[in-house]
Amino acid sequence: MPFLLKRLASAVSLVFATSLIVFLLLSPAFDQVASNVLGENASLEQVEQLNSTLGFDRPVFVQYFDWLGGALTGDLGQSLFTTQSVWGALATRMPVTIALVVLVTLLSGIIGFAVGVLSAVKRGWVDKTLQFVTTLGDALPAFIIALFLVTIFAIQLGWLPATGYTDLTVNPAAWARSLTLPVAALTIVAVAGIAQQVRSAMISALGQDYVRTLRSRGLSEVRVVLVHVLRNASTTGLTALAVQVVGILGGAVVIEQIFAIPGLGSLAIEASVRTDVPLVLGTVLAYVVIVVVVNLLVDLAVAWLNPKVRLS
Structure with missing residues (x-):
């Protein structure tokens, strides 16, 4: 239980720290938001009035804690351009990205472990x-x-569609076809890093004394x-798999653009181009939460496999 509580406290601290850093990095662009919303023909008085209405004329830390207070109560604000709630936009896009990330993570983990074990055990031309x-x-x-x-x-x-996305609830077969190429592209990259780490760990473990002892006892x-x-x-x-999840999420931003998949990546790019501050903060928060949850699950799995980790 202490191990779990420490990991949870670390995860929450990471979310808060990341949100603050992102907010500070975005703050120089706050002055451009009103101009982008009103257009090029807006007067200086109109721009200043909208900045005041949006609260961008206040100190940065005041704005951050105001946003944080809303986030803690479940209010992430609304888009400055579409007036859609940030939660509404995330609810539409997040399942698509989560499905992509989960599929890639599972496949890359299974294939990466299999390739790493096979390389370490067979060696020779197979390993090379x-x-x-x-x-x-x-x-x-x-x-x-x-x-x-x-x-x-x-x-x-012509076996698979080049672009486009079909919702799972509409047509499961078309959904699988629309995600096959994006998942394959991300999996190929992720498998490489995992397989290398598993191979090195397997070779090191195979050289330990306890392995010779197990073999001498007649175990297959x-x-x-x-x-x-x-x-x-x-x-x-x-x-290594937990580290690759960060790369998978980063790669998904580009992959979603290539395959016209309506996920968080394309939403983040659209919001960044328009300087839609609430939407940018919402998508970043969603990405951070995904990474934190995956790392927390990996930490728990590692602690289960290696009890020494729980005592460290």
Whole structure:
């Protein structure tokens, strides 16, 4: 319980700290908001009046704590351009991004662990081949891989749609088809980093004395590798997976633009271009919460696998 409470306190502190940093980074652009809303033909008096109405003429920290107070009560404000509530915009876009991130995280974790274990156990040409493939995947950015996949599977073969998104509740099959290429592009990049870390951890664990002891007791190689060695190496792999989630979210911003997916990434870009401060803050907060929740779940999984972590 103390371990969980410490992790929860750390997660909450991270959310608050990130929101403050983002607010301070956005504050220089507050003076441009009224001009963007009113247009180029607005007079200086109109701009100043709207700035006063929006509260942007107050000290930055006063504005931040006012926003924070609203956020703690569930009020993130509304868009300055569409007047839609920030919660309404997030509720529409967040499920799309979460579905994308969850699918990529699960697939990259499963494939990354499998490739890392296979490389560490087989070694030889198998290890070299997998190392080359994972290094290549790590070197190429997600949008390059996405363009390659679109060219082959959407344009040339016509198997999958090049762009567009279908809601799961409308047509599950079309939903799966619309996410196949985006998920594949992000997974290829994420698998590389996870596989490398799992491979290194497995090789290190296989050289430990307890492995030789287990083998001398007559345990099968499959049980030694998959039960004992993998359990010790999985903490490193899970940590790598948590790090990759941040990269997945960052890559999803570009991928959503390429495939015209209406997720948080495209919403964040639209809000940033228009300097829609409440919407930018809302999307950043949503991203931070996703990252914090994933890292919290990984910490709990690592603590379950390695009891020493709970005592550190």
